[in-house]
Amino acid sequence: MRRVSQFLAAKGKCVGFVPTMGALHEGHLSLIRKARQENDAVIVSVFVNPAQFSMGEDYDKYPRAIKNDAVLAEDAGCDILFHPSPEALYPDGFSCFVHTGRVSEVLCGISRPGHFTGVATICLKLFNIVMPHRVYMGRKDYQQAVIIKRMVRDLNINTDIKVLPTVRESSGLAMSSRNDYLSPRQRSFAATIYKSLKKAAMLIEEGEQNPDRIKAIIRGMLFGRSVAVEYIVIVRPDTLEEIKCIAGSVLIALAVRLGQTRLIDNILVNKR
């Protein structure tokens, strides 16, 4: 892979990169298509990164579908699919990790300690191997994008992080490889997640400034069905700091569990 990257660099080619864990869906494909439009070469990685899963999480059962992924990626405009083994990326004695500080410790970082350290570390490794000019990520994983942008700034990484809109099913449910875990009943309920976020956005646009009232309304819409709310927060979009009074741009983000399946979603609200 590095030899290919160096060849592309020597030819002066602009490289677009889409890092994924595979089980590609329309969200990933939208990133690949955008990368295709903006670059000379498009590289997609498929790597289920063990370092970002904790004990008891779904590393082993995370969906893997490399043959189908290869077809989908190529159709969307991918030139090179990079599919390394865990042993190649984490050799014996591996011990270096990127810690990204407070932005990693809030929201999903609370229930998934170490998760974003694993994410930042694998992203840095992949960026060093692929040497992309532009990296494409989805807004569904908003905190991840904030963290990777922070890492790119703080560690002087020479790439541009592009964050594209969340792609949704017709029900409004954010596309996610983990949606495959849902039963038909759960999947149908899961549409409520985005409905609650849209409702909250509407209330803010209509003038509601109290984050607690907004959160209560979301919680109410999600209540009483077999769902456990992990968090609902209203934060500053750049720092992920919780806000006391809604003004300017805010991010509403949440994580819920439907049975064993953990889903996240978010909405950006620009209040004028």
Add this chain to the structure above:
Amino acid sequence: MRRVSQFLAAKGKCVGFVPTMGALHEGHLSLIRKARQENDAVIVSVFVNPAQFSMGEDYDKYPRAIKNDAVLAEDAGCDILFHPSPEALYPDGFSCFVHTGRVSEVLCGISRPGHFTGVATICLKLFNIVMPHRVYMGRKDYQQAVIIKRMVRDLNINTDIKVLPTVRESSGLAMSSRNDYLSPRQRSFAATIYKSLKKAAMLIEEGEQNPDRIKAIIRGMLFGRSVAVEYIVIVRPDTLEEIKCIAGSVLIALAVRLGQTRLIDNILVNKR
């Protein structure tokens, strides 16, 4: 600096890089001369990195001599001197650090917690800015070189770390910018440090296999003069793990304090 690096990369030039904290001495200059021999372009950074000093250490009084450094570096073959400000490298909200694990926690890592995190982080930042093909470091800072090599491997950094022999004063004292702190009397005593390491190496070559006996001899040679021994260790050169019985290659490393001044030195012994 990045624009220069990208220009050199586009021209296909091979870049040699010598990261320093300035106050250049013959040790640094030997690295610059070697970089000159092996590369098309030689870049030297001078940056007293606040992130690798703890509270109460000598960050403020660390010797700074940029004008003299510029002359010395140029004479030794440096093309470009990179001298960034702390504010440029650590902007507001900076929060990303590279943690390199156990190799950072032994030897100097015990009395300087966080030191090697600061070293690894600044090295990664500088490598990303300078994009060197080869990086030159001195063997005097042996643990630092082990850590940076580990980081380069684990984070897939595309550069080659060259570790060159320690340059010594005629007395045997390892060259160090911190030698400037020594009084004439301390400087004269400091020659004992390397004498004790050479004596230890000789005993190992003659057949001594017990690390405790070797350490006791070094300690004896250093004892009773105004010196505090911080550590004396005999370790595997690649992992820095302490060994019970001397066989094969070993590293003897030590740190001492002469008054306020902390000095380190080491010797590699290859026992056949």
